Amino acid sequence: MNAAALWQRYQDWLYYHDGLEVYLDISRMRFDDRFVEQMQPQFEQAFQDMADLEGGAIANPDEQRMVGHYWLRDSDLAPSEDLKQDIIQTIQDIERFTRTIHLGEIRPPQAEKFTDILSIGIGGSALGPQFVSQALAPDAPPMAIHFFDNTDPAGFDRVLSRLGDRLRSTLVLVISKSGGTPETRNGMLEVQNAYQKQGLDFSRHAVAITGRGSGLDKLATSQGWLTTFPMHDWVGGRTSELSAVGLLPAALQGIDIQAMLSGAKEMDVATRAATLKGNPAALLALAWYWAGNGKGEKDMVVLPYKDSLLLFSRYLQQLVMESLGKEKDLDGNVAHQGIAVYGNKGTTDQHAYVQQLREGVPNFFLTFIEVLHDRADHQPSIEVEPGVTSGDYLSGLLQGTRTAIYDNDRDSITVTIPDVTPRHVGALIALYERAVGLYGFLVNVNAYHQPGVEAGKKAAAVILELQHKVVEVLKQENSPIAIAALAAKAGAPDDAEAIYKIVRHLAANDRGITLHGNARQPGRLTVSL
Numbered sequence: 114m115n116a117a118a119l120w121q122r123y124q125d126w127l128y129y130h131d132g133l134e135v136y137l138d139i140s141r142m143r144f145d146d147r148f149v150e151q152m153q154p155q156f157e158q159a160f161q162d163m164a165d166l167e168g169g170a171i172a173n174p175d176e177q178r179m180v181g182h183y184w185l186r187d188s189d190l191a192p193s194e195d196l197k198q199d200i201i202q203t204i205q206d207i208e209r210f211t212r213t214i215h216l217g218e219i220r221p222p223q224a225e226k227f228t229d230i231l232s233i234g235i236g237g238s239a240l241g242p243q244f245v246s247q248a249l250a251p252d253a254p255p256m257a258i259h260f261f262d263n264t265d266p267a268g269f270d271r272v273l274s275r276l277g278d279r280l281r282s283t284l285v286l287v288i289s290k291s292g293g294t295p296e297t298r299n300g301m302l303e304v305q306n307a308y309q310k311q312g313l314d315f316s317r318h319a320v321a322i323t324g325r326g327s328g329l330d331k332l333a334t335s336q337g338w339l340t341t342f343p344m345h346d347w348v349g350g351r352t353s354e355l356s357a358v359g360l361l362p363a364a365l366q367g368i369d370i371q372a373m374l375s376g377a378k379e380m381d382v383a384t385r386a387a388t389l390k391g392n393p394a395a396l397l398a399l400a401w402y403w404a405g406n407g408k409g410e411k412d413m414v415v416l417p418y419k420d421s422l423l424l425f426s427r428y429l430q431q432l433v434m435e436s437l438g439k440e441k442d443l444d445g446n447v448a449h450q451g452i453a454v455y456g457n458k459g460t461t462d463q464h465a466y467v468q469q470l471r472e473g474v475p476n477f478f479l480t481f482i483e484v485l486h487d488r489a490d491h492q493p494s495i496e497v498e499p500g501v502t503s504g505d506y507l508s509g510l511l512q513g514t515r516t517a518i519y520d521n522d523r524d525s526i527t528v529t530i531p532d533v534t535p536r537h538v539g540a541l542i543a544l545y546e547r548a549v550g551l552y553g554f555l556v557n558v559n560a561y562h563q564p565g566v567e568a569g570k571k572a573a574a575v576i577l578e579l580q581h582k583v584v585e586v587l588k589q590e591n592s593p594i595a596i597a598a599l600a601a602k603a604g605a606p607d608d609a610e611a612i613y614k615i616v617r618h619l620a621a622n623d624r625g626i627t628l629h630g631n632a633r634q635p636g637r638l639t640v641s642l
């Protein structure tokens with residue numbers, strides 16, 4: 114296609130949202146009109162399915178749940194008055210609680226005010242708050258946020274040591290929809306222990322965000338925590354940023370949550386349109402389908418050219434991959450669906466792996482996220498060369514990369530927003546939530562469950578059970594025992610490798626276990642307690 118034809122294609126396919134001033138350009142995806150025509154009936158069905166979902170249908174059949182994250186920003190859409198009031202009430206409670214914390218009306222027993230937030234959660238209970246904090250937290254926030262998002266003891270120690278004495282003025286948010294995620298439980302127990310060691314009353318610092326009636330909910334009530342905010346069963350973890358999960362940490366950091374909600378609501382209106390060209394989420398889904406042949410054959414590389422959007426790709430990784438990465442389709446047929454997502458930010462990544470994108474294996478499509486205003490405060494920039502600013506470089510390098518990869522037969526999408534504001538971050542979240550939902554309908558998968566995650570959790574539980582058995586066996590032994598014999602005595606003769614790794618880990622952590630022999634020959638090691 115020559116330059117004039119490409120320019121025309123750009124204009125033909127450009128989507129622009131007047132109110133939000135958001136552009137979506139899919140002109141550099143090489144689909145043709147025939148493809149669009151072919152997809153039309155599938156889109157009509159997907160629009161209908163999406164309308165049913167918003168109307169309260171059981172859109173997550175495995176878990177027999179409604180899927181209602183769209184109601185969070187427009188409670189009038191909630192399928193019952195009770196749900197509507199619940200949504201309104203929760204937002205009011207978040208705002209009221211935030212005010213009382215900021216004013217010091219609710220204060221820690223041993224400090225004037227809460228100064229810091231420690232957010233404990235994982236997956237959907239961490240990624241949204243992390244992304245939003247990086248994107249939107251003011252330079253001098255009323256409270257600084259820290260995260261536990263793993264069960265890594267060294268990670269816990271690092272955060273706790275950075276907090277140091279400020280633990281006494283830290284508000285701890287324990288976030289878990291199920292209220293039973295081990296990593297989050299472990300983080301909570303570790304931090305409780307840290308409070309105890311400093312002679313502080315953890316319950317006067319703790320807030321739970323969790324499903325009503327969950328184990329965490331009960332614990333918070335029984336221990337008299339400051340308060341609890343609900344996580345509704347009709348909101349999935351990866352679409353929970355605009356529920357209490359994301360709104361409470363954001364509000365506490367001084368981020369305008371009403372603007373986030375209204376940006377998402379505006380985008381929801383746009384992505385509800387039942388016409389392909391008038392619906393930016395449908396255009397994204399169309400482009401993804403084209404790129405990967407409806408089977409995820411190409412990876413989605415997400416490159417925001419803005420430091421504050423660094424965590425967007427990480428956030429999208431869960432939203433897209435946990436939603437779409439499914440073994441079976443909704444009819445029970447093996448489908449192995451999904452789209453792999455990765456990326457960090459431009460131009461930084463141009464000096465890392467863009468070499469491969471330009472010239473190497475063509476197994477991806479790019480999504481550029483462009484921000485029109487160079488500086489958040491819209492202040493003028495100095496010239497780094499005559500007539501050129503550093504922002505001109507950022508913009509030029511984005512355009513240059515887009516052209517260079519296109520010229521080498523690599524496709525790209527460009528999303529352009531005017532600024533990284535709460536309203537636009539809300540809109541971006543809503544845009545991708547809807548695109549994932551529509552794409553899920555197009556490829557006929559349940560985008561709202563995650564059965565595959567359970568397998569890893571079950572396997573981990575088996576290892577911990579094996580650890581108990583191994584330690585019991587070792588307690589009975591008077592002399593060092595070979596790994597194979599240990600496995601047999603533990604009733605797990607086929608698990609020698611797992612047992613070797615268990616005892617090696619216990620030995621490394623001074624848990625009373627000693628390994629004898631040559632580390633190069635694990636099969637010949639003996640173990641004693």
Ligand SMILES: O=P(O)(O)OC[C@H]1O[C@H](O)[C@H](O)[C@@H](O)[C@@H]1O
Nearest residue numbers: 236237238289290291294350566
């Ligand atoms: O919020 P929680 O119940 O603790 O869940 C946290 C995360 O854990 C899981 O294993 C799921 O795969 C995620 O979708 C979820 O966001």
